[in-house]
Amino acid sequence: MIPEFEYAPYVWTSYGIFAMIVAWQIVQPILKRKRLRAELQEELALAQGEYSDDPNA
Amino acid sequence: MIWKKIKVGFHKLGSPPVFYRVCQVVAPWLWAGAAVCAAFGLYKALFVVPPDYQQSDSFRILYVHVPAAWQAMAGYLVMSILAIIALVWRIRTTEIMAMMGAPIGAAFTTICLATGSIWGRPMWGTWWAWDARLTSMLVLLFVYLGIMGLYAAFEDKRKGARVACILILVGLVNIPIIHFSVEWWTTLHQGSTISFFGESSMDASMMPPLWWMVIATKLMFGAALLDRSRNELVEQDRRKGWVRQKMEATA
Numbered sequence: 001m002i003p004e005f006e007y008a009p010y011v012w013t014s015y016g017i018f019a020m021i022v023a024w025q026i027v028q029p030i031l032k033r034k035r036l037r038a039e040l041q042e043e044l045a046l047a048q049g050e051y052s053d054d055p056n057a
Numbered sequence: 058m059i060w061k062k063i064k065v066g067f068h069k070l071g072s073p074p075v076f077y078r079v080c081q082v083v084a085p086w087l088w089a090g091a092a093v094c095a096a097f098g099l100y101k102a103l104f105v106v107p108p109d110y111q112q113s114d115s116f117r118i119l120y121v122h123v124p125a126a127w128q129a130m131a132g133y134l135v136m137s138i139l140a141i142i143a144l145v146w147r148i149r150t151t152e153i154m155a156m157m158g159a160p161i162g163a164a165f166t167t168i169c170l171a172t173g174s175i176w177g178r179p180m181w182g183t184w185w186a187w188d189a190r191l192t193s194m195l196v197l198l199f200v201y202l203g204i205m206g207l208y209a210a211f212e213d214k215r216k217g218a219r220v221a222c223i224l225i226l227v228g229l230v231n232i233p234i235i236h237f238s239v240e241w242w243t244t245l246h247q248g249s250t251i252s253f254f255g256e257s258s259m260d261a262s263m264m265p266p267l268w269w270m271v272i273a274t275k276l277m278f279g280a281a282l283l284d285r286s287r288n289e290l291v292e293q294d295r296r297k298g299w300v301r302q303k304m305e306a307t308a
Contacts (some may be wrong), residue, residue: 005108005113005117005177006114007113007114007115012265013175014118014121014171014172014175015121017104017172017175018121018168020174020180021165021168022277024164025090025277026281026284028285029284029287029288030284033287033291036291036292036295039295040301041219041304043295044301044305048084055268056069056164
Protein backbone atom coordinates (compact mmCIF):
# COMPACT_ATOMS: atom_id res chain seq x y z
CA MET A 1 0.00 0.00 0.00
CA ILE A 2 1.85 3.08 -1.27
CA PRO A 3 0.57 6.35 0.24
CA GLU A 4 -0.53 9.00 -2.25
CA PHE A 5 1.31 12.20 -1.49
CA GLU A 6 1.11 15.71 -2.78
CA TYR A 7 4.50 16.40 -4.44
CA ALA A 8 4.87 12.61 -4.70
CA PRO A 9 7.58 12.62 -7.44
CA TYR A 10 9.80 14.86 -5.28
CA VAL A 11 9.25 12.80 -2.13
CA TRP A 12 9.78 9.38 -3.74
CA THR A 13 12.81 10.53 -5.77
CA SER A 14 14.45 11.77 -2.55
CA TYR A 15 13.77 8.50 -0.71
CA GLY A 16 14.95 6.58 -3.79
CA ILE A 17 18.27 8.46 -3.87
CA PHE A 18 18.73 7.82 -0.14
CA ALA A 19 18.00 4.10 -0.59
CA MET A 20 20.33 3.72 -3.59
CA ILE A 21 23.29 5.48 -1.97
CA VAL A 22 22.88 3.57 1.31
CA ALA A 23 22.56 0.29 -0.64
CA TRP A 24 25.84 1.10 -2.40
CA GLN A 25 27.49 1.55 1.00
CA ILE A 26 26.48 -2.04 1.79
CA VAL A 27 27.22 -3.59 -1.61
CA GLN A 28 30.56 -1.91 -2.40
CA PRO A 29 32.52 -3.43 0.53
CA ILE A 30 31.02 -6.87 -0.17
CA LEU A 31 32.10 -6.71 -3.83
CA LYS A 32 35.56 -5.47 -2.89
CA ARG A 33 35.94 -8.23 -0.28
CA LYS A 34 35.01 -10.86 -2.90
CA ARG A 35 37.53 -9.43 -5.37
CA LEU A 36 40.26 -9.27 -2.73
CA ARG A 37 39.59 -12.85 -1.60
CA ALA A 38 39.76 -14.12 -5.19
CA GLU A 39 43.04 -12.25 -5.81
CA LEU A 40 44.61 -13.47 -2.58
CA GLN A 41 43.58 -17.08 -3.13
CA GLU A 42 45.04 -16.92 -6.64
CA GLU A 43 48.29 -15.54 -5.22
CA LEU A 44 48.29 -18.25 -2.57
CA ALA A 45 47.74 -20.99 -5.15
CA LEU A 46 50.51 -19.52 -7.28
CA ALA A 47 52.90 -19.49 -4.30
CA GLN A 48 52.06 -23.11 -3.46
CA GLY A 49 52.47 -24.23 -7.07
CA GLU A 50 48.80 -25.21 -7.35
CA TYR A 51 47.81 -22.53 -9.84
CA SER A 52 46.33 -23.53 -13.13
CA ASP A 53 45.08 -21.20 -15.85
CA ASP A 54 43.25 -24.07 -17.53
CA PRO A 55 39.53 -23.35 -17.00
CA ASN A 56 38.75 -27.09 -17.36
CA ALA A 57 41.29 -28.13 -14.74
CA MET B 58 41.62 -0.08 36.89
CA ILE B 59 38.86 0.58 34.33
CA TRP B 60 41.00 3.30 32.73
CA LYS B 61 43.84 0.80 32.36
CA LYS B 62 41.50 -1.73 30.74
CA ILE B 63 40.27 0.92 28.29
CA LYS B 64 43.87 1.87 27.51
CA VAL B 65 44.89 -1.75 26.90
CA GLY B 66 41.78 -2.31 24.75
CA PHE B 67 42.56 0.80 22.72
CA HIS B 68 46.14 -0.37 22.12
CA LYS B 69 44.93 -3.84 21.17
CA LEU B 70 42.80 -2.24 18.44
CA GLY B 71 46.06 -1.08 16.88
CA SER B 72 46.88 -4.71 16.12
CA PRO B 73 45.65 -5.50 12.56
CA PRO B 74 44.33 -9.04 13.27
CA VAL B 75 42.43 -7.81 16.36
CA PHE B 76 41.06 -4.81 14.45
CA TYR B 77 40.02 -7.08 11.56
CA ARG B 78 38.17 -9.39 13.96
CA VAL B 79 36.44 -6.48 15.74
CA CYS B 80 35.25 -5.06 12.38
CA GLN B 81 34.07 -8.50 11.28
CA VAL B 82 32.00 -9.01 14.44
CA VAL B 83 30.68 -5.48 15.08
CA ALA B 84 29.74 -4.32 11.53
CA PRO B 85 26.83 -6.79 10.96
CA TRP B 86 25.30 -5.77 14.31
CA LEU B 87 25.53 -2.11 13.35
CA TRP B 88 23.88 -2.83 9.98
CA ALA B 89 21.13 -4.77 11.75
CA GLY B 90 20.56 -1.90 14.21
CA ALA B 91 20.51 0.58 11.32
CA ALA B 92 17.94 -1.54 9.45
CA VAL B 93 15.64 -1.71 12.49
CA CYS B 94 15.90 2.04 13.20
CA ALA B 95 15.42 2.93 9.50
CA ALA B 96 12.39 0.63 9.29
CA PHE B 97 10.76 2.40 12.28
CA GLY B 98 11.77 5.82 10.99
CA LEU B 99 10.62 5.30 7.40
CA TYR B 100 7.32 3.76 8.47
CA LYS B 101 6.54 6.71 10.74
CA ALA B 102 7.81 9.25 8.19
CA LEU B 103 5.74 7.89 5.32
CA PHE B 104 2.62 6.47 7.01
CA VAL B 105 2.14 8.04 10.46
CA VAL B 106 3.21 11.69 10.46
CA PRO B 107 0.56 14.09 9.05
CA PRO B 108 1.38 16.49 6.19
CA ASP B 109 2.80 19.89 7.09
CA TYR B 110 0.23 22.71 6.99
CA GLN B 111 2.43 24.87 4.74
CA GLN B 112 4.66 22.44 2.79
CA SER B 113 2.18 19.56 2.67
CA ASP B 114 3.82 16.16 1.97
CA SER B 115 7.02 17.66 0.54
CA PHE B 116 8.21 18.17 4.13
CA ARG B 117 8.66 14.36 4.38
CA ILE B 118 11.93 14.83 2.47
CA LEU B 119 13.22 16.22 5.79
CA TYR B 120 13.45 12.67 7.18
CA VAL B 121 16.21 11.73 4.73
CA HIS B 122 17.66 15.19 4.12
CA VAL B 123 18.36 16.27 7.73
CA PRO B 124 19.81 12.97 9.04
CA ALA B 125 22.08 12.82 5.96
CA ALA B 126 23.21 16.44 6.50
CA TRP B 127 23.90 15.87 10.19
CA GLN B 128 25.77 12.65 9.43
CA ALA B 129 27.85 14.36 6.73
CA MET B 130 29.05 16.84 9.38
CA ALA B 131 29.27 14.34 12.27
CA GLY B 132 31.24 11.98 10.03
CA TYR B 133 33.72 14.76 9.36
CA LEU B 134 34.13 15.38 13.10
CA VAL B 135 34.77 11.65 13.64
CA MET B 136 37.37 11.71 10.85
CA SER B 137 39.02 14.76 12.44
CA ILE B 138 39.37 12.99 15.81
CA LEU B 139 40.79 9.91 14.04
CA ALA B 140 43.16 12.16 12.05
CA ILE B 141 44.51 13.74 15.26
CA ILE B 142 45.05 10.30 16.83
CA ALA B 143 46.68 9.08 13.60
CA LEU B 144 49.02 12.08 13.40
CA VAL B 145 50.00 12.06 17.08
CA TRP B 146 50.25 8.33 17.86
CA ARG B 147 50.80 7.01 14.31
CA ILE B 148 48.33 4.16 14.76
CA ARG B 149 47.85 2.61 11.32
CA THR B 150 44.34 1.25 11.91
CA THR B 151 43.26 4.77 12.93
CA GLU B 152 44.83 6.21 9.77
CA ILE B 153 42.87 3.68 7.72
CA MET B 154 39.61 4.54 9.51
CA ALA B 155 40.18 8.27 8.97
CA MET B 156 40.70 7.65 5.25
CA MET B 157 37.76 5.28 4.86
CA GLY B 158 35.38 7.80 6.43
CA ALA B 159 35.76 10.09 3.40
CA PRO B 160 33.77 8.11 0.79
CA ILE B 161 30.98 7.49 3.33
CA GLY B 162 30.91 11.17 4.31
CA ALA B 163 30.84 12.10 0.61
CA ALA B 164 27.89 9.73 0.13
CA PHE B 165 25.89 11.39 2.93
CA THR B 166 26.80 14.86 1.63
CA THR B 167 25.57 13.82 -1.83
CA ILE B 168 22.28 12.60 -0.32
CA CYS B 169 21.94 15.93 1.52
CA LEU B 170 22.65 18.04 -1.58
CA ALA B 171 20.49 15.97 -3.92
CA THR B 172 17.47 15.74 -1.61
CA GLY B 173 17.84 19.41 -0.65
CA SER B 174 17.80 20.37 -4.31
CA ILE B 175 14.72 18.20 -4.94
CA TRP B 176 12.99 19.73 -1.91
CA GLY B 177 13.99 23.24 -3.00
CA ARG B 178 12.37 22.96 -6.42
CA PRO B 179 8.70 22.90 -5.24
CA MET B 180 9.28 25.08 -2.14
CA TRP B 181 11.73 27.74 -3.37
CA GLY B 182 11.02 27.47 -7.11
CA THR B 183 14.65 26.61 -7.87
CA TRP B 184 16.88 23.54 -7.78
CA TRP B 185 19.90 25.48 -6.54
CA ALA B 186 20.91 28.83 -5.07
CA TRP B 187 24.44 30.00 -4.26
CA ASP B 188 23.50 30.81 -0.68
CA ALA B 189 25.86 30.26 2.25
CA ARG B 190 24.37 26.98 3.57
CA LEU B 191 24.17 25.27 0.17
CA THR B 192 27.57 26.49 -0.97
CA SER B 193 29.35 25.51 2.27
CA MET B 194 27.76 22.05 2.01
CA LEU B 195 29.03 21.78 -1.58
CA VAL B 196 32.49 22.77 -0.30
CA LEU B 197 32.23 19.90 2.23
CA LEU B 198 31.62 17.48 -0.67
CA PHE B 199 34.71 18.84 -2.47
CA VAL B 200 36.77 18.48 0.73
CA TYR B 201 35.67 14.84 1.04
CA LEU B 202 36.55 14.21 -2.63
CA GLY B 203 39.89 16.00 -2.13
CA ILE B 204 40.77 13.74 0.82
CA MET B 205 39.92 10.64 -1.25
CA GLY B 206 41.93 11.89 -4.22
CA LEU B 207 44.95 12.87 -2.13
CA TYR B 208 45.05 9.50 -0.36
CA ALA B 209 44.74 7.64 -3.66
CA ALA B 210 47.50 9.74 -5.27
CA PHE B 211 50.25 8.32 -3.04
CA GLU B 212 51.81 4.94 -3.71
CA ASP B 213 53.00 4.84 -0.09
CA LYS B 214 49.63 4.58 1.66
CA ARG B 215 50.97 5.64 5.06
CA LYS B 216 52.48 8.82 3.64
CA GLY B 217 49.25 9.48 1.71
CA ALA B 218 47.20 8.99 4.89
CA ARG B 219 49.37 11.44 6.86
CA VAL B 220 49.06 14.14 4.20
CA ALA B 221 45.31 13.55 3.89
CA CYS B 222 44.96 13.71 7.71
CA ILE B 223 46.42 17.23 7.58
CA LEU B 224 43.88 18.12 4.86
CA ILE B 225 41.10 16.75 7.11
CA LEU B 226 42.19 19.11 9.90
CA VAL B 227 42.41 22.08 7.49
CA GLY B 228 38.91 21.30 6.16
CA LEU B 229 37.53 21.21 9.71
CA VAL B 230 37.12 25.00 9.51
CA ASN B 231 34.20 24.43 7.13
CA ILE B 232 32.06 22.61 9.73
CA PRO B 233 31.23 25.64 11.94
CA ILE B 234 30.75 27.67 8.74
CA ILE B 235 28.08 25.19 7.59
CA HIS B 236 26.41 25.17 11.02
CA PHE B 237 26.32 28.93 11.56
CA SER B 238 25.86 29.96 7.89
CA VAL B 239 22.11 30.46 8.39
CA GLU B 240 22.81 32.83 11.31
CA TRP B 241 25.82 34.70 9.91
CA TRP B 242 24.33 35.40 6.45
CA THR B 243 20.90 35.94 4.94
CA THR B 244 20.15 32.66 3.23
CA LEU B 245 17.37 31.13 1.18
CA HIS B 246 17.82 28.06 3.35
CA GLN B 247 15.72 28.28 6.49
CA GLY B 248 17.26 28.79 9.93
CA SER B 249 17.52 26.02 12.52
CA THR B 250 14.14 24.54 13.42
CA ILE B 251 15.45 21.73 15.62
CA SER B 252 17.19 22.57 18.86
CA PHE B 253 18.96 20.05 21.13
CA PHE B 254 18.86 22.24 24.22
CA GLY B 255 15.99 24.69 23.64
CA GLU B 256 12.50 24.35 22.22
CA SER B 257 12.28 23.21 18.58
CA SER B 258 9.97 25.11 16.26
CA MET B 259 8.97 21.82 14.63
CA ASP B 260 5.87 20.17 16.10
CA ALA B 261 6.62 17.37 18.59
CA SER B 262 4.51 14.88 16.61
CA MET B 263 6.94 15.22 13.69
CA MET B 264 10.06 14.51 15.76
CA PRO B 265 10.09 10.70 16.44
CA PRO B 266 10.78 9.61 12.81
CA LEU B 267 13.57 12.15 12.65
CA TRP B 268 15.32 10.68 15.70
CA TRP B 269 14.92 7.12 14.38
CA MET B 270 16.49 8.18 11.08
CA VAL B 271 19.27 10.10 12.82
CA ILE B 272 20.21 6.99 14.85
CA ALA B 273 19.92 4.84 11.69
CA THR B 274 22.34 7.06 9.73
CA LYS B 275 24.81 7.06 12.64
CA LEU B 276 24.77 3.25 12.72
CA MET B 277 25.04 3.09 8.91
CA PHE B 278 28.12 5.31 9.02
CA GLY B 279 29.72 3.14 11.73
CA ALA B 280 28.96 -0.10 9.90
CA ALA B 281 30.16 1.16 6.51
CA LEU B 282 33.31 2.58 8.14
CA LEU B 283 34.20 -0.77 9.71
CA ASP B 284 33.44 -2.69 6.49
CA ARG B 285 35.59 -0.39 4.35
CA SER B 286 38.41 -0.25 6.94
CA ARG B 287 38.55 -4.06 7.11
CA ASN B 288 38.92 -4.28 3.31
CA GLU B 289 41.58 -1.57 3.22
CA LEU B 290 43.54 -3.32 5.97
CA VAL B 291 43.52 -6.62 4.05
CA GLU B 292 44.54 -4.81 0.85
CA GLN B 293 47.49 -3.13 2.59
CA ASP B 294 48.56 -6.29 4.45
CA ARG B 295 47.98 -8.75 1.62
CA ARG B 296 51.60 -10.00 1.76
CA LYS B 297 51.62 -10.41 5.55
CA GLY B 298 51.34 -13.66 7.44
CA TRP B 299 48.09 -13.01 9.26
CA VAL B 300 46.23 -12.32 5.99
CA ARG B 301 47.75 -15.45 4.41
CA GLN B 302 46.64 -17.48 7.42
CA LYS B 303 43.09 -16.16 7.12
CA MET B 304 43.03 -16.98 3.41
CA GLU B 305 44.35 -20.49 4.02
CA ALA B 306 41.71 -20.97 6.72
CA THR B 307 38.87 -19.90 4.39
CA ALA B 308 40.24 -21.70 1.25
